[in-house]
Amino acid sequence: MLYAIETSGITKRFEEVTAVNNISISVKPGELFGLLGPNGAGKTTLINMLSTMIEPSGGRALVWGHDVVKEADMVRQNIGVVFQDTTLDDRLTGRENLDLHGRLYGLNGKTRKSRIQDVLSLVELTEKADVIVKTYSGGMMRRLEIARGLMHHPHVLFLDEPTLGLDPQTRLHIWEYINKLNSEEGVTILLTTHYMEEADRLCDRIAIIDYGQIVALDTPQDLKNMLGGDVITLGLEDPGDVGKLCGTYQKNGCANIVTGKQNEVFITVDNGERQIPHILALASQAGIHIFSVSLRKPTLDDVFIHYTGRAIRDKEVSGMEEVGYKMRSRRK
């Protein structure tokens, strides 16, 4: 088996809306793969199809070598799923939730006992194991769900927005668990998120998904590199020098893209931190006084804007994003 998850042209139509439109992805065993997109992009629908909750309207998908429609039970045996909303029984204790799950997946008593210990300590809930779930905090519930998803040693784990609605500290914790799972237990993980930082920090590869389609797919680093590099912003005392300085840099060919605006010059380069001395030297040779320098590495936010033409969340367009738009239009 070459891929843990393989889809070819998978599609889901709901009456009028096409939620997932002809998506083909291949996830390698052991990979931590992210689906990044705004709410309503089709991420959850894709996960629901891969986890056999709903049937695709077209295309096909294999999970751990099994067809999600024809061999749904085999797929179910091999996957763990943590849904966006809680699916715990809140009248039971944490341990009882795990135990019932183990029973449903056919684990014997001895295996259940030792596995419950393992997964509880992984998510640091051992002390709360015998408390009724109703009294858990949101973060504890999410951790218990992750633990439960791992009870039966799944090969593939689906995490739908694993840190949605959690406070920053809990989020950091959950990220640690996810990394630990992936590196120590070797579980293939497919997660969806609309948090850039989460996708950036966790994922080996990211598929940016918008209106049910994949608009970009690569490692976080390569996605960012595609934007052309780092952006150096120079602040000039005399706005009149802007044109002259831009000309200097263009003539020297030391930058990929140069733009000027009011009293600032934006230079897109590779390895920005190494280029700064050279760029400043060229400026002083030309007799232009620079009073500020800043370096900004592109983020996934910039990548997202580049591919979809808008920010993932509604917010004010900052100066940097304007550059993003400019670079985009230049490329066209």
Next chain:
Amino acid sequence: MEFGRAAQTVYTMWLREMIRFSRSKSRIIGALATPLFFLVILGTGFSSAFQVRGGGTFDKSYLAPGLIGMSVLFASLMGGVSIIWDREFGFLKEILIAPVSRFFVSLGKAIGGVTTAMIQGILIMIIARLIGIHYVSFWGVLAGIGIMFISGIGFIGLGIAIASKIESHEGFQMVMSFLTMPLVLLSGAFFPIANLPGWLKVFVYANPLTYAVEALRYFLLGKSFISIWLCIAVLVIFSTAMISLGGKLFGKMRA
């Protein structure tokens, strides 16, 4: 192996119902209180107000089988439609995504619900005995418990079937009030069915609870209006049909 897995699934779902039942003490007390109020207050009121045809006072023993039947009906239906809560609170997804047969999941849920219904029925039977209602024999009591099981399975199957079709818990309230009250009132739980007018007779005879109450009356008090064999036959057919329907609809259910 297949059998072992099926048995494990049924047991798991049963176990869950038992744990939840043991944690809901207030629910149990509430479920016991209603039929006991009926028995004591209605029983006493009827005895003092009515004379039975042919003389003699109304014996409140007459109400006991009806109230046991009523509490089994309530508990079983609730057990079945609790699938709606499972969907509301998300746990249903956990079950639907598990690599197990949906039919055995619903069977386990049914047996779990029936167990709670039987526990409640038996408790009422015991309390009724304590307040002076006499049962004809020990074997009759055991047979009565058997009737609780068969009819409970039927009503729980009906509950699961309804829950699988209802989209929201608002719809559930309506179904419950349009289903439970007519079933109870038309079952002969509170009045003898011997001399009913024709139109009412049709409803009473079409009501599965009638046969459960009559069978309980036969086994606990030693006399029934409808033949015990007809009662048992109707209940067995009803239960088999309902649990099959419930299992089938649950199999198609989406979270």
